[in-house]
Each structure stands twice: as C-alpha cells, then as structure tokens.
Amino acid sequence: MKILLKDILFEDIEREWDEDVEEANALFNIEPHNTLKLIVPFHVTMKLHRIGDNVDIVGKYEGKLEFVCDRCSEKSYTHLEERFHYLLQPKKPGEEAIEEGDEELEVGYYEGDEIDLSELAIEHLMLSIPMRMLCKEDCKGICPYCGGNKNERECDCEKKAGKSNPFSILIN
Ligand SMILES: [Zn+2]
Ligand SMILES: [Zn+2]
Known part of the structure; x- marks a missing residue:
C-alpha cells in the first residue's frame, strides 16, 4: 500500500488493507527470524495527517505469526496486535538522519512524493519481534x-x- 503526498495535501486520509504476507515473509527469511511466517490475513489500518511537510501516521496491525519455539523446536503461533505512531519528515539530500523519538512517537523519513505504508508496517513488526521466541514462557x-x-x-x-x-x- 502506497500513498502519494498530494493525496493528503488538503485532507486526512485513512487506509485499511490486508497486507501481502508473501512479501513480508520473504523479508523474515533472515537470521534470527528465519522460522517466522505471517499467516493470512495481516490486517493494517493507518490514519494520515499532514503537518506542513511532515506526515503524522497513527496505525495498528493485527495478525498471526507462526514460529518454531527456540527451546523445544515445536511449531507455535502467537497473536499480534500492535499500535504505532510515526512522524515522517522529508529526507533532504545530504542531511544526516537523526534518530530520535520515544516509545510513543517514532520519527522517520520519507523520500520523494510517495510513502510506502506497507514498508512502514512490516518494519515496525520486524523491530517488535523479540530475539528469542518461546511457545510458552515456562517451556x-x-x-x-x-x-x-x-x-x-x-x-x-x-x-x-x-x-x-x-x-x-x-x-x-
Ligand atoms: Zn530424557
Ligand atoms: Zn517450546
């Protein structure tokens, strides 16, 4: 799911879609997450609001993740439900990207006249997955x-x- 910046020039927009899990799963195929697999449907909602050149994005996603327990090697599932808040700023050529933000608001960048919302959701998902996945805490x-x-x-x-x-x- 991509949107053009001009689409949110005069009004806020909301997008709701089921993400292509094949694409996301291809990204997961790297250590230490190579046993993770998103199950259909992976549902994403985002509200976009423009503040000058910046874009404020409030979103959430919901889905199910299949994985292999790091301790017993059994196939397991976990329910995903995450909310996020991003403030995207235009990336200017030659400008150093400043990592800032806190738990509530993450600051990121967009380039050109388009924002890839799918990429934003998948990136957030990948960062929120713990290094060690267990089928249950006391496995x-x-x-x-x-x-x-x-x-x-x-x-x-x-x-x-x-x-x-x-x-x-x-x-x-
Ligand atoms: Zn034994
Ligand atoms: Zn286990």
Missing part, C-alpha cells in the same frame, strides 16, 4: 539425553545420568 525444552519434548513427557534421563556420574559417589 521445558528438549531432554539432551533422549531428545524427548519435556513439555509432553517428563523423563528421568537427567536423574539417571546424575547417578552414573563417577563423582556422585562422593556425594552419596
């Missing part, structure tokens, strides 16, 4: 001895391994 992971998923079945491999440890005789 027990995989047993290093039998390879079993400890969330599904408790095994006593670790206990047994502890007994065969020659040093354990010193403790017993």
